[in-house]
Amino acid sequence: DIVLTQTPLSSPVTPGQPASISCRSSQSLVHSDGNTYLSWLHQRPGQPPRLLIYKVSNRVSGVPDRFSGSGAGTDFTLQITRVEPEDVGLYYCMQATQFPPCTFGQGTKLEIK
Amino acid sequence: EVQLLESGGNLVQPGESLRLSCAASGFIFSDYAMSWVRQAPGKGLEWVSYIGPDGDNTKYADLAKGRFTISRDNSKNTLYLEMNSLRAEDTAVYYCAKGPGSGRKTINAWGQGTLVTVSS
Numbered sequence: 001d002i003v004l005t006q007t008p009l010s011s012p013v014t015p016g017q018p019a020s021i022s023c024r025s026s027q028s029l030v031h032s033d034g035n036t037y038l039s040w041l042h043q044r045p046g047q048p049p050r051l052l053i054y055k056v057s058n059r060v061s062g063v064p065d066r067f068s069g070s071g072a073g074t075d076f077t078l079q080i081t082r083v084e085p086e087d088v089g090l091y092y093c094m095q096a097t098q099f100p101p102c103t104f105g106q107g108t109k110l111e112i113k
Numbered sequence: 114e115v116q117l118l119e120s121g122g123n124l125v126q127p128g129e130s131l132r133l134s135c136a137a138s139g140f141i142f143s144d145y146a147m148s149w150v151r152q153a154p155g156k157g158l159e160w161v162s163y164i165g166p167d168g169d170n171t172k173y174a175d176l177a178k179g180r181f182t183i184s185r186d187n188s189k190n191t192l193y194l195e196m197n198s199l200r201a202e203d204t205a206v207y208y209c210a211k212g213p214g215s216g217r218k219t220i221n222a223w224g225q226g227t228l229v230t231v232s233s
Binding site: 031035037039041048049050051054055058092094096097099100101102103104105106107 | 148159172213
């Protein structure tokens with residue numbers, strides 16, 4: 001199974017400052033169809049996860065443009081240009097290139113300083 | 114608006130069985146693959162099982178093989194997870210999830226979750 005490793009595991013950020021989360025895969029996430037099925041999810045405390053970004057860099061409708069995804073192959077990044085208080089919570093990367101199973105990173109906790 | 118409403122979570126003893134349900138609305142249920150994903154207390158997300166739109170294609174994580182059965186009733190817009198021989202390590206919030214399907218190949222929507230507690 002593909003293992004996704006996120007860094008950092010915890011990120012204290014001052015509101016208005018940028019944040020970046022890395023997701024490294026144990027294998028290339030390029031599918032045989034040419035697409036890369038790497039997504040980013042956000043989970044606020046006590047809430048279910050919510051999809052933010054799919055196929056590396058495609059933002060879901062309604063997700064603020066301060067969120068962006070990038071990367072290729074085995075290395076991916078979620079960036080938040082200016083963190084806002086509502087951005088706190090856990091962020092997960094998820095892959096479905098090699099399915100089953102789909103696998104998740106261990107999560108990165110974004111905290112406000 | 115997509116809505117997924119899970120039910121059936123409960124406190125059970127090790128070795129017992131439980132059936133979870135998920136009522137879907139806001140989309141054409143029979144067009145979409147569905148999954149169950151779980152989250153143990155204070156832990157990360159763990160995919161459990163998948164079923165294709167027609168119900169004829171099912172997949173399981175190793176943790177579920179031989180013990181869990183996923184099914185769906187498209188006439189009722191409902192997804193199920195039958196869980197047998199439950200263990201303490203199955204204690205988790207179980208989420209009903211839309212996907213991964215073709216196209217985006219991701220999980221597009223999540224229910225609020227239902228808590229399963231396995232303890233004597």
